[in-house]
Amino acid sequence: MTARLRIVSALALGVALGACSEPIDLDLRGKIGGPVDTSAAAQMATENRPEPDDRGIISYPNYQVAVAKRGDTLSSLATRIGLPATELARFNGMKVDDPLRKDELVALPRRVSEPSPLTGADVTGPIKPATSVDVATLAGSAIERASPTAPSVNRVVSGTEPVRHKVERGETAFTIARLYDVSPRSLAEWNGLDKDFALREGQLLLIPVAQKIPAATTKSNAVPVPGSGSPTPTPPSASKPLPAVTPPAASAGAAAGTAAVAATPKPAKPVADIGQAQATPAKSDMVMPVSGSIIRDYSKGRNEGIDISAGAGTAVKAAASGQVASISTTAEGVKFLLIRHPGDLITVYTHLDNITVQKGDAVSRGQSIGKVRSGDPSFLHFEVRKGFESTDPMGYLPG
Structure with missing residues (x-):
């Protein structure tokens, strides 16, 4: 049950990120003639796909995928990872002799041996959430594997487990990208799709993991539109009240005016906002x-x-x-x-x-x-x- 719950949690996260109510304006036609708003593009930014080990295996806690190399067929890939070609073909809805594109993903019907330093990975086992990675172990492993002349490059060993989507009849890369609010290009890069973004029924796709953009980024880095000038600074007089001034003695008429001013009701004291106007469910x-x-x-x-x-x-x-x-x-x-x-x-x-x-x-x-x-x-x-x-x-x- 624990493994199933982890799948559901990763799935819910991926789809929640894609539950945006605004349509995707890929060609920016809504912004022609005005300043270009790139905040939506920043929100759709995705992480890079983790690097596979030397066999081409990317291992997550709940599933594994294989990354094809240039010139691979399904049969040669199956031989390299140690699975029967017929079983791999049946699980992916393909034929044994089907050619594969470089970086194309193939889902594994069952787990093979986990990545380890012997297979070119930095650590043994599947990719872990970033919060659970033992940094000391990772650093020690990298030092042990380092060459005196050519330092080793650490591969990604942590991250969020992506959602897997099974392609149904009639779906395209664009409809799937819109469903999860990711760009079609990132979907293609993660899954090694061809230039036409072609899909096959039953194909399993990894949904790119979205980057977490700090909410304050778009505000703090905002740049004024050319010609609009810089923000006007707050005058010193607005930072603190003016000193009280005692009016000089006046005539009866002036006194009457003073009395009228004194009779003016004071503005109501502001009421603290405790959520009365918010629509967020309590x-x-x-x-x-x-x-x-x-x-x-x-x-x-x-x-x-x-x-x-x-x-x-x-x-x-x-x-x-x-x-x-x-x-x-x-x-x-x-x-x-x-x-x-x-x-x-x-x-x-x-x-x-x-x-x-x-x-x-x-x-x-x-x-x-x-x-x-x-x-x-x-x-x-x-x-x-x-x-x-x-x-x-x-x-x-x-x-």
């Missing part, structure tokens, strides 16, 4: 998606949500009102659903079955959206995400 605004005991608590980096025990077929409810942002299935056959809410919140529901809503539907709090999938045990995995980051769902659910 703790009382969400309901439990299913009734049951929590069998696994939220743990940042380990379990990005909570697991709620529920019998197979139990109705799953929308935790809050919003719009269905995505419905899909992982390569392991686990269905998941995302709902976008005001305030940049997204709720994620996995291990579903019999989903009764469609992408784009508006749903209300408590509305049934599907049923719990059968399992041993059966449960619902539920997440609440604020932008890119997961948060503890218990902060939004009734105590």
Whole structure:
């Protein structure tokens, strides 16, 4: 069950990053005649694909892929990694003698031996999340493998496990890129697609991992538009109140004017903003998606949500009102659903079955959206995400 939950967490993260409500303006036609806004492009930036070992293997905690070399066929690749060519071909919907492009990815039906220093990797084992990498071990391994004349280049050994997407009939690289809010070019580079971005039905794609751009970057680095001038500095008189001045004695008329000024009511004292005007769902605004005991608590980096025990077929409810942002299935056959809410919140529901809503539907709090999938045990995995980051769902659910 732990491996399955890690798959779901990685999947939910990838799709949550792609749950953007704004359309992708690839040709910038909406910006012709005005300043070009590159913030959207920065948000779509992706990490580089990790380097494989000498065999061409990239190993993640829940799956492995092989990277083809120039001149490879499926048969020669199978021989190099130690798997039967027929099994590899059947899993990828290909023929044994099919040629492969350089850097094309081939999904492995089962695990082969893990990368290690003997296969050209820096450390033994799969790629780990960045938070769990032992820096001392990595550095020690790199020093041991270093050549006196040619220093070794450290390969990527940490990172987020990408989502795997199985291509269905009618899908293209552009529709898949739009679904996950990544650029078609990065999707092609990660998966070694040809210049036409051609796909085949049943092909397994790795969805590029998005870079985390600090929220303050676009504000602090903002450059004034040419001709608009520099921001006007705050005058010294605005930084502190002017000194009190006692008016000189005046005539009766002036006194009357002074009295009128004195009678002017003082402006109301500003009221602290405690969230009255915000649309973000508060703790009382969400309901439990299913009734049951929590069998696994939220743990940042380990379990990005909570697991709620529920019998197979139990109705799953929308935790809050919003719009269905995505419905899909992982390569392991686990269905998941995302709902976008005001305030940049997204709720994620996995291990579903019999989903009764469609992408784009508006749903209300408590509305049934599907049923719990059968399992041993059966449960619902539920997440609440604020932008890119997961948060503890218990902060939004009734105590």
